[in-house]
Amino acid sequence: MVNVISSVIGYPRIGEKREWKRALESFWSKKISKDELTTKLEDIRLKNLQKLKNFGVDLIPVGDFSLYDHVLDTSAIFGIVPKRFKYSGGPVSLDTYFDIARGNDEAIASEMTKWFNTNYHYIVPEFEDSTPQLVENRPLAYYKEAKEKLGIDGKPVVLGPVTFIKLAKDQEDNFETRLKQFAPLYGQILKELEDAGATWIQIDEPSLTGQFSAEELTVIHTLYEELAQAAPNVKIILQTYFEKVTHYKEITALPVHGIGLDFVHGDSLGQLKEFGFPKNKVLAAGVVDGRNVWRADLDAKLDILDQIQVHVDPNRLIIQPASTLLHVPVTTKTEEQLDPIIKGGLSFADEKIAEIVLLKKAIEGGKGAIYDELIENREERKALNASSYRQNKKVKETVENLTEKDVNRPATFANRIIEQDKRFELPLLPTTTIGSLPQTAEVRQTRSKWRRGDITIEQYEAFINGQIDKWIKIQEEIGIDVLVHGEFERTDMVEYFGEKFAGFAVTKFGWVQSYGSRCVKPPLILGDVAFSEPITVKESVYAQSLTEKPVKGMLTGPVTILNWSFVRDDIPRVDVQNQIALALRDEILALEENDIKIIQVDEPALREGLPLDPSKKGAYLEAAVYAFKLATAAVENDTQIHTHMCYSDFNEIIDSISALDADVISIETSRSHGEIIEAFETNTYDKEIGLGVYDIHSPRVPSKDEIKHNIHRALKTIHPKQFWINPDCGLKTRQEKETIAALEVMIEAANEIRKEQLEIVKS
Ligand code: GLN
Numbered sequence: 001m002v003n004v005i006s007s008v009i010g011y012p013r014i015g016e017k018r019e020w021k022r023a024l025e026s027f028w029s030k031k032i033s034k035d036e037l038t039t040k041l042e043d044i045r046l047k048n049l050q051k052l053k054n055f056g057v058d059l060i061p062v063g064d065f066s067l068y069d070h071v072l073d074t075s076a077i078f079g080i081v082p083k084r085f086k087y088s089g090g091p092v093s094l095d096t097y098f099d100i101a102r103g104n105d106e107a108i109a110s111e112m113t114k115w116f117n118t119n120y121h122y123i124v125p126e127f128e129d130s131t132p133q134l135v136e137n138r139p140l141a142y143y144k145e146a147k148e149k150l151g152i153d154g155k156p157v158v159l160g161p162v163t164f165i166k167l168a169k170d171q172e173d174n175f176e177t178r179l180k181q182f183a184p185l186y187g188q189i190l191k192e193l194e195d196a197g198a199t200w201i202q203i204d205e206p207s208l209t210g211q212f213s214a215e216e217l218t219v220i221h222t223l224y225e226e227l228a229q230a231a232p233n234v235k236i237i238l239q240t241y242f243e244k245v246t247h248y249k250e251i252t253a254l255p256v257h258g259i260g261l262d263f264v265h266g267d268s269l270g271q272l273k274e275f276g277f278p279k280n281k282v283l284a285a286g287v288v289d290g291r292n293v294w295r296a297d298l299d300a301k302l303d304i305l306d307q308i309q310v311h312v313d314p315n316r317l318i319i320q321p322a323s324t325l326l327h328v329p330v331t332t333k334t335e336e337q338l339d340p341i342i343k344g345g346l347s348f349a350d351e352k353i354a355e356i357v358l359l360k361k362a363i364e365g366g367k368g369a370i371y372d373e374l375i376e377n378r379e380e381r382k383a384l385n386a387s388s389y390r391q392n393k394k395v396k397e398t399v400e401n402l403t404e405k406d407v408n409r410p411a412t413f414a415n416r417i418i419e420q421d422k423r424f425e426l427p428l429l430p431t432t433t434i435g436s437l438p439q440t441a442e443v444r445q446t447r448s449k450w451r452r453g454d455i456t457i458e459q460y461e462a463f464i465n466g467q468i469d470k471w472i473k474i475q476e477e478i479g480i481d482v483l484v485h486g487e488f489e490r491t492d493m494v495e496y497f498g499e500k501f502a503g504f505a506v507t508k509f510g511w512v513q514s515y516g517s518r519c520v521k522p523p524l525i526l527g528d529v530a531f532s533e534p535i536t537v538k539e540s541v542y543a544q545s546l547t548e549k550p551v552k553g554m555l556t557g558p559v560t561i562l563n564w565s566f567v568r569d570d571i572p573r574v575d576v577q578n579q580i581a582l583a584l585r586d587e588i589l590a591l592e593e594n595d596i597k598i599i600q601v602d603e604p605a606l607r608e609g610l611p612l613d614p615s616k617k618g619a620y621l622e623a624a625v626y627a628f629k630l631a632t633a634a635v636e637n638d639t640q641i642h643t644h645m646c647y648s649d650f651n652e653i654i655d656s657i658s659a660l661d662a663d664v665i666s667i668e669t670s671r672s673h674g675e676i677i678e679a680f681e682t683n684t685y686d687k688e689i690g691l692g693v694y695d696i697h698s699p700r701v702p703s704k705d706e707i708k709h710n711i712h713r714a715l716k717t718i719h720p721k722q723f724w725i726n727p728d729c730g731l732k733t734r735q736e737k738e739t740i741a742a743l744e745v746m747i748e749a750a751n752e753i754r755k756e757q758l759e760i761v762k763s
C-alpha cells in the first residue's frame, strides 16, 4: 500500500477578514489591552490550526504564526535586539518586539525589506556585536499549545540559520563565525522540541536557492550535521522555496531527513531527472503554486507527480504547496460578488490545501479515487478558459502583430528634447512632485461615503475637483514648475486601473500581508486586458484648465501593474504585460489628444520583480523595457514621458533604465544619496533625471541647507541641464501642512542654486 504524506509549509496569519490586523492595530492605539490582544491572536491561531486539521492535512505547521513578522520572531528567539532599544536580556517583551518593528519616541525602527521576490517585507535583523542566546523557544510554545489545546501533533516551523544570517544587516565576512555561534542554539531548540514529542520539524532555508561558495557549502554541511546530532529522533525537513536550489547535489546531500523543493517556480524537476534523489531521504514536493490564486490543473499536477515518482518512492513523498500560503488570500468562499465563472477558477489558501489533499488521495488510490473532483476541476477551469474574458480576439491579434515601430519613438532623445524645451520653456533645474498629494482623512471619508452610496457620484466628483482646485493654487503659490492634479481619486495605484481596464476583477477580501499589519489586495488579472474608456483624462484636463503651467498626467506602468496583481497563469506573463502596455498606450494617447503633454508612467515595482535566478534576469528586463516602450512610444516628439522609481540600488539595472527611453526619470535617493551618485559616476546617463532631494517618509520638514547639499552633490556628476528637483516619492501619506512647508523649502533651495548656476554660466 502506498502512503503519501500531505503537508502545508505555512498558512496566512491575517484571518478571513483581517481580524489579525484589527487586533494588532487596536492594541497599538491602546483600544485593547495586552491580555485582550493575546486572547484574540490565540483565537485566530487556533482557528487556523483547527481548519488545517479538518482538511485532513497530515503535517500541520505550527510556529509559522507571528505577531508581526517571522524574521523578527527569529531575532527575538535569539535575543537579538538593537542596542538603541535598551534591552537587558531575557525573553523579548511584547513592547520591545513592536518597538523594533515600529520605532518609539527615542529609537527608530529597524529597516524593513522585501522577502525574496515577494511583496512581503521582513524586519532586517541587526546583530551589531551582540552574542545570540536562546532566550525564548517560541516554536516549542506553539508546538505545545497545538498539542494541548487541539490535540494536534504539529510540525514546528523554524527559520533556518543560513537564511537568517544571510538576511541580517551587518554581514561582512563572518558567515562561518555566525553559523558556528548559532549551531548550538538551533540544536537546543530542536532538542527541546524532540523532548516535547515533536516528530517532524521544518527548517526554512529559502536562501539556499542562491549562490554559495564551496567553503560555505562545507560549513553548511557541518552545521546540519550538528543539528541532526542534537535531535537524532526528529525528522528534519530542510525546506527551500521560490526557485530551484542552485547547488542541487550539495543541498540534497545535507544530513537531514527530508528536502523540500519548489516544483513550480524553478526547474526542480529537471534537476531531479538529471541528478536523481538520495534513496534514504524524503522529498517534500511543492507542486501547487503557493504564490498565485488560480485553481491548479490537477491532471497536470498528477503528471508532474508521476514524473517525480520515477525517482522517488511514493512512500518517501510529501506533497505540499510550493511555498508558504502566506502570500495568497485565505479563502474564495467569501467572494460571493464574483462571477461564478471567475470564482470557479480561483484557489486561495484553503482551496489549495484541498487540492493537496486530493492529490494525495489520487496518488494513493489512483485517479478514480478523486473522480468527481477531477471532473469538476476540469470543467471549472475549462469554463474560465473558454469564457469571453479570455477570448478577446482583437487583443490577441494586436499583440501578435506588433512591430519594431510600435515600441520605438520616431526621434531620438537628443532631438525630442529640443522640441520639448521649445514647447515647455521650463527654467534650468525644473521643479516638480511625484504625483500624489496628501490624502487627508476627509478625502478618504468622502470616498467611503460615495462607495456606500451616501453621496452621489456627482457630489464625489465635485469634491475631488475641489481638492484639485485647492492644490493647483497651492502649487502655483509655492512656485513649482510642473504641476500635478494630486491623485485624490485613487486609493491604490494599481487597483485604480484594475477596476477600469477589461480583463481585471477586484476581490472583496483577497488581502495578503505586505508588512506588519499592513495588507494589500492585489487585483486579479484573469482575462485579456483591454482599454475600455479613458481613466485619468477627466481629472488631468480639469487640473490643466486651472493653470498656465503644465500639468503632468499620472499613470502606473505595465510592469508595476503586472507585479502587483495576481496574474492569470494560462498564458505567458510577458503576454499579459504587453496587453497592459497596449491598454495604457490608449490611455496615454487619450491624454495627449486632450493636451496633456507631460505624462508620467510610474514603475516602482520594476526592480523588485527581478527574478531570483540570475539566468532569468536578462529576459525579464528585456520584456520590461519592451512593455514600457510599447506603452509610451506612440506619442509626439514634443510630448514628454516621465517615469518614477522608488529605489536607488539600480547599478545592476541602469542600462535597462536608460533603455526605457523615458525623457525624464525621477528616483528615490535621499536615504542613499552617495551610492546613487556613484552609479552616475561610473555610468553615463544621457536623459533628464530627478534625484529625490528630500525624504518623504518622515513628517520632518527638511532644511534648505540639506536640500541644497543634496542638489550640489548631484550636480557634481549630473549636468545642470539634465537635472530636475523633486521630492523622493509621492506625498499621499503626508499631512498638508508639513507638505507645503517642505515644498516651500525645496523651491527656495532650487531658486538659490539656479542663481548660482546662472552665474557660473555667465562667468
Ligand atoms: N505617482 C505615485 C505617487 O505619487 C507614485 C508612487 C510610487 O512610486 N510608489 O503616489
Ligand code: ZN
Pocket (backbone or CB within 6 Å): 434, 604, 644, 645, 646, 668, 728, 729, 730
Ligand atoms: Zn516612489
